[in-house]
Amino acid sequence: MLPMNRRTFLRGSALAAGAGALSLTACGGQEQSGTDPQPLTLRMPGPDVAFPSPFTYRGGIGYLQASYLYDTLLWKDAAGEYIPWLATGFERSDDGRTYTFTLREGVTWHDGEPLTAEDVAFTFDYLAEHADQLAPSVITVPNYDNLAGVEAIDELTVEFRLREPDWTFEQFTGAGGVLIFPRHIWSSISEPGQQQDPALLVGSGPYRLTEYEPGTGANLYLANDDYFLGQPAVARIEHRPVDDPLAALLAGEVDQAGGVGPGTGLRPQALAPFEDRDEFEVIDAPFGETVVGLYWNLAAGGVLAEASFRRACALAIDRQMLVERLFDGKAAPGNPGLLPPSHPYHVPVEQYEHDPAQAEQLLADAGYERDGADGIRRGPDGEPLRFELLVSNEQPMGPVELVIAELAEIGIECEPVAVDLPSFHERLNSGQTELSMTTFGGTNTDEQPDGMAKVYASTSRSLQRAQGYANAEFDRLAEQQRATLDESERQELAAQMQQLVAEELPMLPLVYPPLTTIVRTTEFDAWYLTPGGVGGLVPGVNNKHAFVTGATTGGVS
Template sequence: MKINKKLLSAFLVALLIFSFVTGCSVDEQKEISSDQEDNQENMEADGEKILRRASLSAPSGVFNPLLNNDDYNAYVTDLIYENLVTLTPDLEFEPVLAEEWELSEDARSITFHLRKGVKWHDGEPFTAEDVKFTYEFIANPKYPGAYSSYINAIEGYEARKSGQADELTGVEVIDKHTVKITTSEVYAPFLEKICFWIRIIPKHIWGEVDIEKANESTELLRNPIGTGPFKFTEFSPDRYTIVEKNTDYWDGEAKLDKIILQVVNPETAQAQMLNGELDYLPLTTLEPDNIKMYEDAGFVVEEFKYNAYQNMIINNQNPVLNNKWVRQALAYGIDRQGIVDSILYGYGNVANQIYPTHFWPYPGDDQINHYEYNPEKAIELLTEKAGWEYKDGKMYIDSNPAKFTLIYPSGNKARELSAPVIQENLKNIGIEIELQMMEFATMAAQVEEPSPDAFDFALMGHGIGADADVRTFLHTDFIFNGANYCRYSNEELDKLLEEGMKYLDIEKRKPIYAEVAKIVNEEMPTLYLYNYSSAIAIVPNLKGIRPHAFTSAYNAVNWDLE
């Protein structure tokens, strides 16, 4: 692969400077690099295909997918363990350990027919008992992990979790290769929450472990056994993790022989990529010159979209702001496209309701108001619809200057840069904004405080997952009991959000959530700013990669270095 030598020289100089500043000597850097290079040369001498993938922070070594607590552990477990079903990057469900499934007439039960001939990495057969054990593991009263909320819709969960029952009754083994899962009521995100997010663990490995002390089982945690296309080989804390292909994988051998998940410092990762030490790097900035540098050096930059949005939360408990004309005026008064272009460098799009434009609930561009930047329209709405007064370039509410506070967290560059833009834009329509930057935890506590005076506006981001259920953000029941931080209540919207949960068939749900989107677009309960993207840089001969917002290892069996 051809590398731009001038760029490389510049970044190697930066690497030396960084080494001096951080106290890590050049000799130490060389020693680590030399170890990796020697290892790499030995492996490549055998003609193996080895992918060197960057991890921008070190995994803790909790390689149990039901116990791991960060993305860096997940980079490893996603390659080793599998779920019943997965999601494509287009958010379509496709079979994994379950090759097919059937929905009951009352839409509360799904019967999964498991693949036959699947083996754990130690050679033991995979069966329905492993599936039941996995859900029992999470439902156990002593379970220390974070996935309880993903399965709490399963029938019998509350009784098992409280210790009143010894079994999770909603998961039934029919036979060796068939399992039936039943929910307490119709649960629309069934496949996503219960089947996609939960990866199956082996009963014969974890069945004798005291669940309360599972996080202390270091030997098991650092020697994971899964069913996936890659199996665990080696873990060197703070340095790397190695997995190798599973030669007995049910879907055929992976095209790569090994993957090295190499811990790198974000400050020097770019130089390592340019120096040919890495093949795959998650990008921390999408600044155009940075992207161009990678592309000019011969790398491929792959963008992918998140099912998430950034918004300026509006406190609808404030009677002045609990007015759709005011909220619409704010949408017209802020140059959101300018924020996307200048702060996101175009890697995103203006959001005008809660669903990203690539997501199936989105009703279509022709069904919504796009609130294109129009200060004159904003002033018109505030004066003619909301009853405010505009004179000498300033807005007045009942003879008082229109003045509000915008709080936002430190540490998030996009929000830090957006805040003064919003302040200036609103000043141009006569609204005075005081900016207050604070630690995220402090801001979150203020946003959650149940008081009309807790805040006016707040910059925050939300991910909505792979399902259209957004009750936690917009339903009345989730004010102070979820993520309805804008404190918005709308009876018609509540009914639609409840109706959407009654069906598993997406085609039946689409018109319901399209109507949700249209109401939200009209009411603008919170000011949606933008949807955003991320990207990876990869070597040009790496094929089969399909970047995914919800898993780091989609299609890993077909990744290839050609």
């Protein structure tokens, strides 16, 4: 992406600076003409995203729900282009160390107080001060160490000063995607990560949270009729817990199923009831938007910390077989360099093609002898290669069972342990694992290779981080690419990052499952998949731009 100054930012979005009235067009079954249109309601499956504040929301789906309540400086439209949101544009200094954002006039918080540059400056200062309070599941966290200062120049102008250039600063993972919250609500709160009072959820966003059931995923969002872009096209968004989203969609209980989440990856036969039916649309993303990863906890030490052991495991697992057996070929095998082949920064790396004999030889050479052809391997100390494989109970067991069977063929025994999603995250965060498996997004985002740092950097707080992995060379490359404004130079650094993690293999990408979302179009037909995702990691169809405008084209006024 070319650097955007304020002029190109506005021209590229075909927008005029400043706030303006938003014209809503008719969509689907929602009649916009007439004197008394019926309010449009969208019903979504849960899941539980935790308390949707900027400090505690859970993962990408939680970020999307929090974005209903809180706005950001920038956003993305249906073309995947950054567009003005709270900001009408920005300027970047020639040295890449100063960004000046201009805000819209007339924006107010849900309680009627004006939103000003002071609130934006407060948001960044407060987040930096309370960084230890942020849940690990919060995905939009700027590089506070590089932020030298943020200052409100006047009511509508805020200036950010960086210590080093940072190409991500004008993206979702920099300043652009940070949820802006009000100073008058949070300035007196010393422990934001402990708050669970819905009365605190005062934002400037297009919706207000009016019903919230902790731990269930049952949330109700009603339109903010005073929204600065005009009354949202979708008046009501219901998130409700359902046991089987596909069955609920067929039964008319929800308007969407599939998409992102721990269970990403619908098998082709699951789509049959929805195909060739006018009331449904099947939206497919390119393979590589999400990945199922196998993790070893290097911090546990012993054989888990040995690269040769991890390489043996990789050689034992037939990733192409996972594609065929689990998804009837409608997926792609995982790439040990993380970035899928469709990503423009992808480079060839060691693939560890399926070779159980070589895997057995690696283990034998390392001193792990086997008790007979079908026995478990033991180390020089006599301890068996027996491990717990932790998964969330929302993770489909198909890949888990196949991986366990493949490892058993070379004498490694794994016992699956499925826990609820909050417990899974808690154990990951505290390092209480040996092996684990999870699904996450962002592998094909336009914010790569910076997204690789969320997985492999020693400083990462992300729940998808490679557990116990610390490599000074990777950290250096990650920091260098972030400060590199030249895209060709950044691409060279990305190649080195991929080759390094493929060699050390702290996490094995197993498969890029299909990312398919099925939506009901009879009431709302403006669903779209945002290219590159929103929030830097979320390749879903629940873009609030569509819910606000009711359209799949155009920006905002």
